[in-house]
Amino acid sequence: MLPALLTIGDIRRRSGVAASALRFYEERGLIRSERAGSGHRRYARAVLRRIAFIVFAQRIGLTLNEIGAELAKLPDGHVPKARDWSRLSQSWTRRIDARIAELERLKTGLSLCIGCGCLSLERCKLVNPEDRFAARGPGPRHWLGDGRP
Amino acid sequence: MLPALLTIGDIRRRSGVAASALRFYEERGLIRSERAGSGHRRYARAVLRRIAFIVFAQRIGLTLNEIGAELAKLPDGHVPKARDWSRLSQSWTRRIDARIAELERLKTGLSLCIGCGCLSLERCKLVNPEDRFAARGPGPRHWLGDGRP
DNA sequence: CTACAAGCTCAAGTGAACTTGAGGTCAAGC
DNA sequence: GCTTGACCTCAAGTTCACTTGAGCTTGTAG
Numbered sequence: 409m410l411p412a413l414l415t416i417g418d419i420r421r422r423s424g425v426a427a428s429a430l431r432f433y434e435e436r437g438l439i440r441s442e443r444a445g446s447g448h449r450r451y452a453r454a455v456l457r458r459i460a461f462i463v464f465a466q467r468i469g470l471t472l473n474e475i476g477a478e479l480a481k482l483p484d485g486h487v488p489k490a491r492d493w494s495r496l497s498q499s500w501t502r503r504i505d506a507r508i509a510e511l512e513r514l515k516t517g518l519s520l521c522i523g524c525g526c527l528s529l530e531r532c533k534l535v536n537p538e539d540r541f542a543a544r545g546p547g548p549r550h551w552l553g554d555g556r557p
Numbered sequence: 558m559l560p561a562l563l564t565i566g567d568i569r570r571r572s573g574v575a576a577s578a579l580r581f582y583e584e585r586g587l588i589r590s591e592r593a594g595s596g597h598r599r600y601a602r603a604v605l606r607r608i609a610f611i612v613f614a615q616r617i618g619l620t621l622n623e624i625g626a627e628l629a630k631l632p633d634g635h636v637p638k639a640r641d642w643s644r645l646s647q648s649w650t651r652r653i654d655a656r657i658a659e660l661e662r663l664k665t666g667l668s669l670c671i672g673c674g675c676l677s678l679e680r681c682k683l684v685n686p687e688d689r690f691a692a693r694g695p696g697p698r699h700w701l702g703d704g705r706p
Numbered sequence: 707c708t709a710c711a712a713g714c715t716c717a718a719g720t721g722a723a724c725t726t727g728a729g730g731t732c733a734a735g736c
Numbered sequence: 737g738c739t740t741g742a743c744c745t746c747a748a749g750t751t752c753a754c755t756t757g758a759g760c761t762t763g764t765a766g
Binding site: 464467468497500501504505507508510511512514515517518519 | 613616617646649650653654656657659660661663664666667668
């Protein structure tokens with residue numbers, strides 16, 4: 409029989425996430441644990457799902473803050489409903505697509521702009537054919553999609 | 558006439574990179590500057606190209622250390638030759654493609670694994686049909702492509 | 707019963723990439 | 737001549753996501 413509750417070592421082995429990170433996530437409120445009489449952490453099985461969610465989201469590029477916000481929207485400790493998944497999956501898909509689009513743009517820049525040696529950005533006709541660029545302020549924005557403030 | 562040398566303010570405006578960051582890059586040896594009699598920095602025009610290179614590479618996902626290494630391979634202060642670009646462009650393209658592939662994998666996971674609610678990773682038949690996973694140690698590796706230690 | 711592995715807390719450290727602040731100099735317009 | 741803005745240095749601070757270490761307790765195998 410599988411035990412009802414898992415130790416931090418079990419979770420570490422099953423998730424591949426270090427014990428220190430698990431304690432850190434708990435401190436940040438991303439996961440929860442019971443305590444055994446000894447004071448040792450005991451995790452419900454569902455925590456593994458939550459951890460997978462966290463790792464997954466991190467690889468997509470979300471910060472722990474953002475992940476916390478997403479987790480907070482899900483029914484507590486409960487398997488999310490179809491509606492929740494669909495909202496979340498749409499929003500993450502958009503995010504992934506945006507990043508892929510940026511990478512494709514960068515790839516193009518790699519063979520065009522960098523290849524042509526005109527890396528001075530402001531006047532590269534290949535990437536900035538209409539010279540819209542100056543109006544948007546300084547910086548190599550055209551390749552970068554204005555992703556950041 | 559364009560002045561031969563640019564101030565840090567000029568560079569900031571043209572590159573969109575903050576003056577503090579420019580000083581930081583110089584400290585790290587990524588860019589160089591002359592000094593005016595006053596002690597103020599004066600930049601050669603070519604520095605803009607170097608900065609564009611840095612910003613570009615950062616968006617691809619290279620660290621400043623890696624970027625420094627790449628810059629060190631280029632003829633100092635000199636416009637890189639076709640051979641240099643081709644080597645570099647190939648290696649960066651591979652990197653971009655790898656990241657895109659990971660994002661695609663994550664996107665699939667989003668609709669398959671997460672969608673099906675089996676996010677416990679280790680035994681998701683959709684993503685890990687042959688159960689190769691256990692042999693590779695713990696952790697959500699299959700989506701993540703073993704990208705990190 | 708005794709190792710020793712596994713846990714615990716809490717404070718401090720890490721590394722990446724910068725930013726901020728204090729305190730001071732330099733150049734240009736009025 | 738004076739103010740204002742652009743620059744300077746150097747040290748310290750910031751955010752993110754953890755890790756490490758010290759010092760102590762628990763659980764388990766022989």
